[in-house]
Amino acid sequence: MKQFTQQLSKFDPITGVVEGAPPAIERRLSDLKGVFADELAYEAALAEEDSLVYSTYCVAPEQGDGAMLYCIGKFMPGRIGAEYYMTKGHIHARPETAEFYFGLRGQGVMLLEDEASGDSQLLPLLPNGAIYVPRHTAHRTMNTGEVPLTYLSVVLADAGHDYEVIAARGNFRKVVVDLDGQPTMLDRAGFLESLSR
Amino acid sequence: MKQFTQQLSKFDPITGVVEGAPPAIERRLSDLKGVFADELAYEAALAEEDSLVYSTYCVAPEQGDGAMLYCIGKFMPGRIGAEYYMTKGHIHARPETAEFYFGLRGQGVMLLEDEASGDSQLLPLLPNGAIYVPRHTAHRTMNTGEVPLTYLSVVLADAGHDYEVIAARGNFRKVVVDLDGQPTMLDRAGFLESLSR
Numbered sequence: 001m002k003q004f005t006q007q008l009s010k011f012d013p014i015t016g017v018v019e020g021a022p023p024a025i026e027r028r029l030s031d032l033k034g035v036f037a038d039e040l041a042y043e044a045a046l047a048e049e050d051s052l053v054y055s056t057y058c059v060a061p062e063q064g065d066g067a068m069l070y071c072i073g074k075f076m077p078g079r080i081g082a083e084y085y086m087t088k089g090h091i092h093a094r095p096e097t098a099e100f101y102f103g104l105r106g107q108g109v110m111l112l113e114d115e116a117s118g119d120s121q122l123l124p125l126l127p128n129g130a131i132y133v134p135r136h137t138a139h140r141t142m143n144t145g146e147v148p149l150t151y152l153s154v155v156l157a158d159a160g161h162d163y164e165v166i167a168a169r170g171n172f173r174k175v176v177v178d179l180d181g182q183p184t185m186l187d188r189a190g191f192l193e194s195l196s197r
Numbered sequence: 198m199k200q201f202t203q204q205l206s207k208f209d210p211i212t213g214v215v216e217g218a219p220p221a222i223e224r225r226l227s228d229l230k231g232v233f234a235d236e237l238a239y240e241a242a243l244a245e246e247d248s249l250v251y252s253t254y255c256v257a258p259e260q261g262d263g264a265m266l267y268c269i270g271k272f273m274p275g276r277i278g279a280e281y282y283m284t285k286g287h288i289h290a291r292p293e294t295a296e297f298y299f300g301l302r303g304q305g306v307m308l309l310e311d312e313a314s315g316d317s318q319l320l321p322l323l324p325n326g327a328i329y330v331p332r333h334t335a336h337r338t339m340n341t342g343e344v345p346l347t348y349l350s351v352v353l354a355d356a357g358h359d360y361e362v363i364a365a366r367g368n369f370r371k372v373v374v375d376l377d378g379q380p381t382m383l384d385r386a387g388f389l390e391s392l393s394r
Contacts, residue, residue, distance in 0.1 A: 009327040066294035097263035130206040
């Protein structure tokens with residue numbers, strides 16, 4: 001039988017590690033330029049320390065039509081001004097591919113933005129909670145809690161990541177901020193205006 | 198944005214239920230005729246009670262190329278002779294689709310059989326453990342423990358189930374039995390011979 005060394009994987013929801021997986025992709029604050037609406041708060045935080053924001057271990061046992069890959073994400077808790085630590089956010093390079101997320105530990109949210117309509121949705125990412133990211137949907141993950149957030153994701157192996165589509169139009173249409181302790185979705189323009197006051 | 202009522206789901210690893218999902222598929226002993234090698238033990242167990250063996254709640258938020266569906270499976274503990282309670286087992290109707298499994302609670306194993314070579318592999322299905330079922334691979338799940346086994350599965354929405362390919366050649370090439378408390382993979386012919394002694 002085709003032997004896949006990564007066919008069987010042990011996830012650690014505390015450390016956010018998949019045993020035997022290739023090294024994680026790590027994103028630090030310096031990798032996230034342009035992601036946070038509050039640029040002053042971002043520059044101040046970066047000047048203090050280029051903190052680790054998230055890491056992802058991915059396992060891709062095979063390639064080809066119908067092959068899948070899966071990852072464990074570990075997301076540090078943190079804030080940049082009123083915004084939560086967040087991913088760059090992406091759509092899939094092959095945009096007609098969905099993605100499945102499943103919370104293991106901690107508290108987070110996902111911001112979804114439909115590519116056709118621009119409509120946005122904010123969903124909780126919690127232990128034993130699943131989020132289905134529909135096809136043609138940009139998505140961004142945030143840790144809204146005080147401990148590391150770990151989660152599982154499953155996607156087609158050839159889905160790919162496209163960061164340029166979002167970068168080209170500036171950013172996601174909505175920002176998510178901590179408002180009285182609650183993750184709250186706001187229009188970007190309104191939030192930027194509130195910052196400049 | 199396209200609103201999917203099932204986009205956000207809460208899994209219960211104890212009850213094996215997805216809140217708000219459509220009713221589960223249930224398989225009782227009477228649905229599993231021909232699955233167990235030990236037919237006498239099967240008929241005796243069925244005569245006593247048509248027990249529930251497993252149930253599956255599945256959520257399919259959308260259809261089309263690249264769409265996914267996800268399920269929670271709940272597997273009761275039990276034995277038929279030396280064999281564990283097991284699924285019918287299937288390959289995908291679209292055989293070039295992989296499947297991802299993730300253990301939530303309890304102890305199980307999966308038997309994988311490569312369609313091309315017939316080679317078999319037995320993998321543990323444990324909490325926080327992932328199993329990648331490669332494309333073109335028949336697979337069967339068993340509860341090897343003493344409590345319900347619950348697990349998550351993710352697959353392409355159009356993967357489908359094909360039970361006929363396996364039924365047509367009789368069954369999986371290997372049987373899995375409890376040998377001194379350990380799940381052990383044996384050749385079917387040898388096991389059948391041992392039963393007739």
